[in-house]
Amino acid sequence: MAKILISSLGTGRFSKSNSSERKYDYTIYKFQNTDKTYKTPFIVEALCKCLEIDKLYLIGTSKSMWEEFYYYFSNSSGQTLDEEYWDKLSDMVTNFKVGGQKLTDEDLSKVNETIDNYLKNIKADAIGGSRCFIIDYGLDEKEIWSNFDVIMQIGETLTDDDEIYLDIPHAFRSIPLFLYIMIDLIRILKLKNDFKVAGLYYGMLEAIGDLGYAPIVDLSPLYNMTLWTRGAYDFLNFGNGYLLADLISKQELSDIIRNISDIVNINFIDEFKREIDHLSGLLKDTNTVDPIINYMLPYLMTFVERFKGINSSSQLQFALAKWYFENRRFAQCYICLAEAIVSRILEEYRARDSRIKWNNDSREKVKYLIHRTDFGNMDKFKDMCKIYKEISSIRNLIAHAGFADREAYKEAINKINTYIRCTESLVFKNKHLKEIPVLFPFDKLANN
Template sequence: MAKILIAGLGKGIKKDGKYSEANYSIENENQETIIYKGENFITSALEKHFAIDKTIYIGTVGSMWDNLYSYYCNKYDFEEDEDYTFELLEAASNATKDSDFSEINIKKFNEIFEGRAKIILTKFGMNTNEIFENFNMMMEIGNILNDGDEIYLDITHSFRSNAMWMFLVINYITDVLDKNIEIKMISYGMFEAKYEKEIKENGENIKLVISPIVNLKAFFDLMNWIKGANELKNYGNAYTILEMIEDDDVNKKIKTFSNSINLNYIGTIKRNLESIKKIIDKIDSIKGPGKLIIPSVLKNFIEIFGNIKQEYEFLFKLAEWNFKQKRYAMVAININEGLREFVANLLEIEDRVVDFNDENSEIFKYFKKIKHSIQYAKDHMKGTFDKKEEKLYKMFEHTRKIRNEIAHSAGKKDTAINDVESLKNYVKDVSELINDKELLKYLKLKYNV
C-alpha cells in the first residue's frame, strides 16, 4: 500500500527571476492547523503533511518542470544537472498551445525520480481530439496504482479543466478498472481565502500571508451518492449506496430489497416493500446527501409496486420495469410466471403446480386447450377474441421457451435480437389483454370456467 498524490502543475509565477513561494495551512485529524512556510509548490506541503510516497504530476510542455526538477534534487539530495534544468526552463519558456511533446525531455526526469515522482504530459485540450488524447494519456495512472493505495488529489494548479480530468480518471479507475483504492483527500489551495497570521520564529514575531488548503472530497462523495442512487433507481442495486447508510435497520431492509430484486424473489420483494413502508419516517430522517436521494428512490418503488394486489399484475409490472432496465431474462420469466398466475386465478386454482410443463397440471391443460382452439380457428374465420387468444398463447409459449433456454443453458436459441423485440411487444400486449374484461368473460364462457 502506498500514498499517492496526483496533482496538476502550471507555469508558475516568477518574481525577480525566481518562482514565487507561498505559505499553506492544513488541518490535521485533531483539527489543529499546521502551517507550511515558504513552499515552492502546494504539493511540497502536502507531501510533508501526509507522508506521500509518490507524486504524479499532470501538465503541459509549458509547466514549470525546471523548478520541479530543482526541488526534487534538493529534497532527495541528488546532484542537480544545471544543463538539464536550463533545458527544461527553455522548453517551458518557448512553449505554446501547439508545442509537441518532443520539445521537452520528460523521460529523463521520470527515470531520475522513478518511484518518487512522475510527470504525465498533456495537451491544452483545445478540441475534441486533444481531449480524447489527454484522456488516453492519463489512463497511464491506472497502471501506476495498486490495490490498497491511498489517493490524494490536488486540483489547485494548471488548467481548471484538470480538476474535471482528475475526477474522470479516478472514476474510470475505480469503476471500470476495478482498482481497490481509497480517495483520502481532494485538496485545493484557496488563495482567495488567504489570511494573515503572526507567528514567532527565531525569537521574533513575523507576519505570514497564508493560503488554507481545503478538502473538497465531499464532491467525490456526492458523486458516489448520485451514482448509487442511479444504480438503485434504475437497476435495483443498492450495493454502492449501502456503504454510505449508517442506520442498520434502513441498511438491512434496502439490502434485502436489492438482493430480492436481483434474484427475482417475488415474495421477498413484496414483503420487503411492506417493511420499507413501515420505516418510511426513519428513511425520511436520513441526514446528509442521502436525505435528498434515498427517500425519493424508495418511494418511487413503492409507488410502482406497493399497491398491486394480484400476483400476476405484480409480475407483469415487474416485467415492465425489468425491460426498461434491459434485464431481458427476468422479463421472460416474469411474463411466463405471470401468465401462469393469471390462468390459475382465472380457473380459481389454489394449488399452483411448480412444473408448468407437467401435462397433468390444470394450467398446462388450459394452454393446451387454447392451442387446439387456435388450430381449429385457422380453418375458420377468426373473430376478435380468437386473435387475442392466439396472442395470449404465443406469448406464453415463446416466453416458456426463452425461460427454458435460460434455465438449462441449452444453447439451442440464436434469436436474441428477435426475442428482445418480442418481449418489448409482450410487455405492452399483456397489460392490455389482462385488463380486457370482455376477453376475460369470453375465455370463462368458452372453457366453461
C-alpha cells in the same frame, strides 16, 4: 496498497529580481482540524507530509516549471542537485513553443527520482514509483483526446485498494477538472481493480487575507456526490443498488437496498415484495438516513410506490415485467411475464381452495393445464394459451443461453411490448378465469 497523490504543475510567475527565473510564492498551508502548518511554495509538499504519500503523479505541460520543482525538492530533502541537468531542463522548458517537441519521460527521469527520494526522506517505507506526465494544453479536440490517453495511462497503474488523493491547484484550472472527470471514469471502467478516492484537496489561497494562512479543504463530498448520483440512477433504473448501499451509513437501510438488488437480479418475487414494504417504512423515517437521501427521497419513493401495495404475486410479477421491459432487461421481463400468467391462474384455484399450495408442483399442474388441447381450444382461453406458449418458448430459449436462429433475439425484443399488452388483456382482464377451477378441478390436473 499505496497512497498516491495526483497533482498538476503550472508555469509559475517570473521573479521580480530575475525575469528568467520562475517561482511560486511561499505560502502557509493549514489542514482542517489541526494546528500544524506547512510553509512551502508547493502545496504538494504539505500534502505529501501530512498524508504520508507513497508516490506522486505530477501532471503538467512542457511549459510547466519542472526545473523549479526539481530544484526545490532536491534542496529541501538534502539531495545533490545536478546543475547540468537543471540547466538543460530549464532551457528545454523555457524554449518550448506550442506545437513543438514535447518533453519526454527521459527528460523528466531525474525529476521522478528526486520525488521518490524526497518521499522516502519523509516516509522511510514509501514504495516509490512516482512519475511525471506530460500533457497538451487541450486547445482542440485532438489535444483533449491526447490528454485522455495520458490520464488513462495513470489508470493502468492503479491497483487494488490504492488510496488516491487529488490536488486541485490554481494553475491550469482545466487540468484538475479534466482529471476529476477522468478518475471517475476510470473507477467506472475499473481498468484495474477497485481503488478508493480518499481525498480531494484544494488550497484556498483566496482566504489568506482573512485567515493569515491558506486552509487546505477536503472537497471529497463533491466527488461522493457523483457516486451518490450514479448509485441512485443504477438502483432506480436497473434495481442495482449495490453502490448506493455502500454509500448509505444506516446499516438497516443499506442492507435492505442490497437485498432488493440481489432479489431483483435473481428474480425471487415473494422476497421482493417484503423488502419493498420494509424499504418504504425506512425511507419515511427521515431521521434514520443520510442527509443526501432526503433529496433523493421523492425519486426513491417513486420506485417504491410503483410496487408497494400490490396484493397478488401475479400482479407483482406483471409489474416487474413492465419495469424490466422499460429498463431493457429483456430476459427478466420474459421470465416474469411467463410466471405471471401461471400465478394468475393458480390464484383462482387458491381462491376456491386455500389448501392448494403455492409451490412448484402446483405451478407445474397449471402449466400442464395450459398445454391441454381441450383447455387451449376453448374460445375464452385459446388466445391466452397461445400467448403463454409463445412467451414461454422465448423464456426457455433465454434460459438455454439463446441458442437459436440468427436475428432471433431481435424478433424476441420487438415482440415484448405486444406480449405485455396481450398478457394484460387476455389474462389480467379476462373475466372468464374464475371459471377455470370449476371447468378443470385442481385435483384432476396432472403435473407431467
